[in-house]
Amino acid sequence: xxxxxxxxxxxxxxxxxxxxxxxxxxxxxxxxxxxxxxxxxxxxxxxxxxxxxxxxxxxxxxxxxxxxxxxxxxxxxxxxxxxxxxxxxxxxxxxxxxxxxxxxxxx
Amino acid sequence: xxxxxxxxxxxxxxxxxxxxxxxxxxxxxxxxxxxxxxxxxxxxxxxxxxxxxxxxxxxxxxxxxxxxxxxxxxxxxxxxxxxxxxxxxxxxxxxxxxxxxxxxxxxxxxxxxxxxx
Numbered sequence: 106x107x108x109x110x111x112x113x114x115x116x117x118x119x120x121x122x123x124x125x126x127x128x129x130x131x132x133x134x135x136x137x138x139x140x141x142x143x144x145x146x147x148x149x150x151x152x153x154x155x156x157x158x159x160x161x162x163x164x165x166x167x168x169x170x171x172x173x174x175x176x177x178x179x180x181x182x183x184x185x186x187x188x189x190x191x192x193x194x195x196x197x198x199x200x201x202x203x204x205x206x207x208x209x210x211x212x
Numbered sequence: 213x214x215x216x217x218x219x220x221x222x223x224x225x226x227x228x229x230x231x232x233x234x235x236x237x238x239x240x241x242x243x244x245x246x247x248x249x250x251x252x253x254x255x256x257x258x259x260x261x262x263x264x265x266x267x268x269x270x271x272x273x274x275x276x277x278x279x280x281x282x283x284x285x286x287x288x289x290x291x292x293x294x295x296x297x298x299x300x301x302x303x304x305x306x307x308x309x310x311x312x313x314x315x316x317x318x319x320x321x322x323x324x325x326x327x328x329x
Binding site: 201 | 312321
């Protein structure tokens with residue numbers, strides 16, 4: 106199985122800050138990497154698929170990059186509604202696997 | 213509007229069985245792969261099982277193999293997860309999702325399964 110490692114596990118940031126979350130795969134996943142946002146008590150929501158494709162309706166302050174084993178999710182200017190937990194997921198092979206999550210908290 | 217509505221979650225004793233359902237609407241269900249993802253209380257996401265659009269190919273996490281069976285009825289726009297030999301560590305919210313471009317585009321609101329005596 107492909108292991109996904111996210112860092113940091115949590116980050117404290119202020120509104121307007123640039124936040125970068127990284128995700129590393131234990132083996133190459135090409136560009137089959139997705140990012141999700143989850144708020145407390147809610148289902149996860151897809152933000153980015155195929156490493157850098159923005160899901161319809163997701164604000165352009167979210168962006169993704171990377172290929173192979175190293176990926177990043179960037180929030181260019183953090184907004185109050187962005188405080189949440191973020192997960193990466195590889196889609197290169199079954200079983201699909203997720204990173205452990207990154208909690209973005211208010212500083 | 214895409215909607216995925218899970219049902220069937222309940223309190224069940226260890227060793228028991230349960231069937232989850234997911235009713236889909238707002239998209240052409242029969243052309244999409246589907247998956248189940250679960251989240252134990254206070255923890256991260258765990259993919260459980262997936263099925264191809266036609267239902268002919270299925271995939272399982274090791275934790276589900278031999279105990280869980282995924283299926284679908286495209287005439288009813290419904291996805292199922294039959295779970296048996298349930299254990300305490302199966303306690304989780306179970307989400308049904310669509311599977312597009314190797315990612316999980318739409319999610320239901322979740323169905324809580326609690327395994328406890």
